[in-house]
Each structure stands twice: as C-alpha cells, then as structure tokens.
C-alpha cells in the first residue's frame with residue numbers, strides 16, 4: 001500500500017519502506033528516534049510546483065525554516081530552487097550547502113539585525129522583505145555604509161483571516177507581521193529616496209497550513225492592487241512574492257497533491273493576471289512535510305484504570321507539533337501485518353502531560369519493542385527539536401532510491417555538555 005507516494009509504502013509482505021529501503025533496517029543501523037527523509041518526495045514536490053506555475057516566470061524560494069538540515073538544502077539547491085531565510089543563521093546554512101544559491105535568496109522576518117543585513121548584502125541576495133519603517137531605515141543605513149545596493153519588497157499585511165491554527169496565522173492586522181497596505185506606500189516612497197535601496201517588489205505571506213486557496217487569492221488580489229498603484233507612482237515593481245503557507249493533508253492515508261497544487265496555482269495566477277511580474281514562491285511545509293517520518297520504538301505498554309498508553313522513545317523534544325499546536329499526525333506500525341486494533345494514547349518519556357503524539361487513537365495493537373512511524377514529520381520537526389530533559393536531538397537519514405545516508409548524527413551527551421562550565 002502506498003501511503004505518501006513516492007516516499008513511503010508497504011510491500012506486499014507488510015514491511016514499511018522509504019523508497020526501496022526497509023525502514024526496519026534504518027532503525028537497526030541508526031537507532032531511534034530517527035528522522036527519515038525521502039529525496040524522491042522532495043524532488044517530486046518541487047517538480048509539481050514548477051509544473052503548476054510553468055505558465056508564469058517564477059522562482060521557488062524554499063522556506064528554510066521548515067527543515068534546514070544542510071543535506072536537505074543541497075538536495076533542493078540541486079533542483080535549482082532558491083531559498084527564503086528568516087535569520088543570518090539560515091543564510092549561513094544556505095551558503096554552506098550551496099554557495100551559488102545566494103542570488104536566489106529572499107530574506108524575510110520582523111527582527112533582522114544590522115549584522116544579518118550585512119551578511120545578506122555581502123552575499124548578494126535577491127531581495128529583502130522589509131517589515132517596518134524602522135527596519136527600512138536600518139537597511140538603508142547599512143547598505144549605504146557598505147556601498148551595496150539592496151533590492152527591497154515591503155511585506156504587506158493584507159488583513160485577511162487565514163483558516164489555520166492561530167499560532168501560524170500571520171496576515172491579520174493584530175499580528176506582528178508585515179505593514180498595513182496604506183502605510184506601505186509611505187515606505188516605498190521613503191525607500192525610493194535612498195540611492196542604495198532599489199524598490200523591486202511586493203511581498204505577502206499570510207500564514208501556514210492553509211488549505212483554502214481562496215484565502216491566498218484574496219491576499220494576492222490586494223497585493224496586485226498595490227502593484228498597480230505603486231507603478232502609477234513610478235516605482236518599478238518587478239517581483240511579487242506570494243509567500244508560502246500551502247497546507248498538506250496530515251489526516252488520512254492519501255493525499256492528492258497534483259490537484260491541490262493546480263488549484264493553488266490557478267488562485268495565485270488569477271490574482272496576478274496581466275501584471276507581468278516575476279513570481280516568487282516560498283513553500284516550506286508542502287515541499288518537505290510529507291517527505292519525512294519520525295521513527296520511534298515502543299518502550300512500554302501501560303494501563304491506568306481503563307486508559308491505555310504506549311510509551312515510545314521519541315518525545316515532544318523531538319517533534320513538538322502535537323504539543324505546540326495540538327497537531328494531528330498519522331502513526332503507523334512499521335510492520336504492516338494484520339492484527340486487532342485498540343484505542344490508546346501515544347506518549348513520550350518527558351515529564352509533561354503535554355508530551356504526547358496522539359490521544360485516544362485507534363491503532364493496530366503494538367507490542368513493546370515494536371517500531372512506529374509518525375508520518376508527515378519532515379517539516380517543523382527536526383528544526384523544532386530541543387534538549388528538554390537532557391535528551392539528545394535525533395539523528396536524521398536521507399534515503400535516495402536504494403541508498404541511505406546519515407545527514408545528521410545523533411546528538412551525544414558530550415555535545416550537550418560541552419558548552420557548559422562548572
């Protein structure tokens with residue numbers, strides 16, 4: 001059975017594979033908890049974006065914060081994509097994994113420091129997405145000091161509600177992100193007076209895990225109006241950065257990404273029809289989310305009165321999404337042999353009630369020592385890992401066809417203690 005084609009499937013004998021590699025062999029070789037990523041899935045998702053947007057000049061700037069492991073960035077750079085970064089650290093990762101990608105980098109974020117701007121200016125990035133008047137002033141001063149021109153877009157806040165979790169909705173006026181559209185016009189006018197700033201685009205990003213494409217269209221309709229009025233004022237707007245945020249289907253065994261990406265592209269391109277701009281897209285989750293699983297082993301079975309628990313060796317420090325957002329992840333046994341089901345909580349060893357992966361989940365009965373795979377963990381998984389409870393962050397493996405490669409070794413206790421002093 002194919003679960004997340006072309007990445008994860010069960011063989012006829014019920015063994016879960018990542019591409020052609022048995023997942024069980026990865027657990028034996030690299031230990032658990034373990035992130036396992038499929039290169040084929042990442043390539044397929046990038047290709048689906050390129051196909052859906054082929055009628056418009058565009059650049060995919062993969063959002064590094066979704067998964068910033070160097071080997072993942074290199075894989076994406078090899079497919080000729082660019083990057084969206086939100087910190088100097090993320091830019092350093094891009095430069096290390098693919099030095100030539102700098103010219104396809106956009107820099108977003110509400111709190112850029114002078115030092116981060118300097119690194120971006122020296123690297124020759126494509127575009128700064130400016131999020132306030134104060135940031136614009138600092139960028140002008142920094143660019144003037146270095147005598148480097150900065151291409152800018154203002155990230156506007158279109159004031160449209162995105163139907164998603166409140167923590168990852170960003171396009172309402174009460175959120176910290178972007179500049180209200182009326183006010184943005186003053187920023188563009190201001191920017192045009194600086195010889196080291198080049199007004200180049202309009203940027204909008206309204207949140208994450210958005211599945212209703214009409215929301216993107218309303219935001220971009222407003223961005224398109226702004227492009228029109230800025231051009232009337234004499235600004236040379238060549239780029240529209242449509243942000244990221246396309247949701248994935250966490251629930252259920254199948255998704256239909258081809259259809260979803262096609263309707264997303266229709267919504268975006270409809271809003272921008274006739275504008276003749278170069279489109280920038282910043283997908284993160286939709287590229288890497290379904291490409292990864294978190295592999296974990298059942299440590300103990302436990303029953304409190306009638307409540308059943310599976311205590312597994314992964315925890316909220318490895319994958320925070322269920323605890324942070326109440327997010328749903330499919331969880332499946334690595335051995336797909338048929339058996340009875342039971343209703344159980346799947347929890348980690350951390351001393352927090354919030355340390356859970358699933359509650360009251362119907363699952364095939366799993367024995368102690370068995371392996372489970374938590375699906376769709378490729379985005380906002382490893383990047384959000386921490387050392388809570390002095391747990392080392394998990395190892396990460398990239399599978400490509402029949403090969404697997406350790407792309408991040410498991411964090412040792414020594415790694416954790418080495419920066420401390422007594």
Ligand SMILES: *Cc1c(COP(=O)(O)O)cnc(C)c1O
Pocket residue numbers: 063065066084086108109205207208209243244245246282283284285286379
């Ligand atoms: C987080 C973020 C993205 C990526 O969002 P996804 O939901 O992962 O696609 C894109 N652009 C900006 C500015 C972001 O902050």
